[in-house]
Amino acid sequence: MCKHILNSQVSIRAPCCKQWFDCAECHAETQDHQLKKTTEMAFACKKCKKVFRKDMSNYEESDEYCPHCDNHYVIEAKTPQAVVGVEGEDARVDARMLKDERMRQDPKRSIFRPDDFSDVLD
Template sequence: MCKHVLNAQVAIRAPCCRKWYDCAECHADASDHNLRKTNEMVFACKKCKKVFRKDMSDFDDSDEYCPHCDNHFIIDAKTPQMAIGVEGEDARVNSGLIKDDRVKGAHDPSRSIFGGSDLDHRLG
């Protein structure tokens, strides 16, 4: 399963190493060499599991479909999107979620290990 293109409809066989990958980025992640460019690509349809070749130098709209099952494999890619969300109210209205109330009175000298009469008493 491809982590770069979530709705990949075909796998590609890399012409350089003849291994199967879901996309060119998957080849780049797994290989120590660049993907070799070629005019003829070998695909494996993920719907019918059959392999077919396409001439990329003479590629038109009718070539966007698997010749075995008519699966449309040239589609807009869905890629993972980073999303960060905060559960709760808007922080501009109620900042209770982002306040840290654990540090009240942090500058109290009696709570410090580096000062106060208690340290002088132990050393003296």
């Protein structure tokens, strides 16, 4: 699972080290060498799990689909977005930011008061 591209549809085989990666950034993080550039690339479709090759020198619009299952693998990449949140201290130490969700009980009602007949049906 790629942490750089959330909706990656294929894995790419790096021609330099013959290992499979979801994106070039995954290769750069785990390997100590540069990704070798090539015109023919090997892909593994994540939908049908089959491998295919594409010549990138004459790449056309029809080449954007897996030849085995017609999965459209060239799509706009969804990358993780930063989320703004409230950060506080440890809640076990300082619980001022936590809201008490419990409901306050009515002090007038009690199961021990004999004159409270609000729950009694007529």
